[in-house]
Amino acid sequence: MALWILNGKLWDESAGSLATKHIQVGDGVIQAIVDGEGGLPETAGHDTVDAAGKLVSAGFIDMHVHLREPGFEYKEDIASGTRSAAKGGFTTIACMPNTRPVADTPDTIRYILDKAAAEGVVKVLPYAAITKNELGRELTDFAALKEAGAIGYTDDGVGVQNAQMMKDAMKLAKSLGMPVIAHCEDDSLVKGAWASEGKFAQKHGLKGIPNESEAIHVGRDILLSEATGVHYHVCHVSTEQSVRLIRMAKQIGINVTAEVCPHHLILSDEDIPGFDANWKMNPPLRTPRDVQAVIEGLEDGTLDMVVTDHAPHSAEEKARGVDLAPFGIVGFETAFPLLYTKFVRTGKWTLGFLLKRMTEDPARVFGLAQGSIAVGKPADLTIVDLEGEREVKPETFLSKGTNTPFGGWKLYGWPVFTVVNGNVVWSE
């Protein structure tokens, strides 16, 4: 039996507008795409869903998320995290290895993949750690981790402090045809601060996190990527300086790609209302000038994709006060509505541009088969209501985490129906 998604609006890049189509999915793939002008197709004997008036997109792809399993199931687990992703319209997510234990052995990678197959509802691609326990002292077994199913190496949560360690990692990754994904942060430039060096820190007499703590690693790693030829991918870019370095590196053909988070595109340090840990994340919210630079970076392709860096923490942890609370905010269930409302409804971006940065571009960069709507492609689809305005209510999230600065925001562009491999995994 197939599933027909009828009357949906698909983005037509050549026309630069939406066009009504009917889509048939079955056996895990897209089987037919029929023009909406010619009336309804024959659907007898098949399931149907009416997507009239709604957007149908390839399922969103999020290459930077924290599912917290194994070890931190009180923050999130694979069952809750993948449901939260599905509700946000994401059908493929790549999870970070800063779990307990850290995903630094083939056993842990296999554990994550097995759990995702048994309890997850979207596609889960695990990253493995660069160094054992993410301590920066000893490389993990890259070949064995690849064999177990890891899709790249990263010590996300911390920067790799030692340049020789990073270079060795890149050489090894290159020899295996695998990417290195970097959380860029030089510890010698960050000491006990949680806000960036900007007006908020000044106003409150706080020590700030300087932009260079990120950009120094970006610059260093670009040079190491040039030296080793590895595919180097920069996590959660937040500063003007990093954008500038990545733009230069791309211009001379260095194999670098990068991602940016919705919160760094929408919020600056000047929006922080006070000492509230829901505004504490790493990298921190930067200055309005940095926000402008990452927007321009995404627009000109210096930054390849949007990721959420979905980072759930418990309410108890976030209530400890800003100094003691962990860094991170949840992202799945607000990402698309935020970007759609802020950039597409305002006319700054086309809908096609935003969709590309959340589907085709991550698929291109990481060599994934999904990410576009075409016959024969995996049937990973998202239906989105572009018209109804709703308020962000963290207490209704499917994530265990409610740690978001966006509670109470009124947004458009809510995903209402999500399909993975032709199976409905979330529906309102």
Ligand SMILES: NC(=O)N[C@@H](CC(=O)O)C(=O)O
């Ligand atoms: N982004 C965050 O603020 N936190 C992440 C770690 C990370 O992405 O660096 C987390 O694991 O909580």
Ligand SMILES: [Zn+2]
């Ligand atoms: Zn990080």
Ligand SMILES: [Zn+2]
């Ligand atoms: Zn992260």
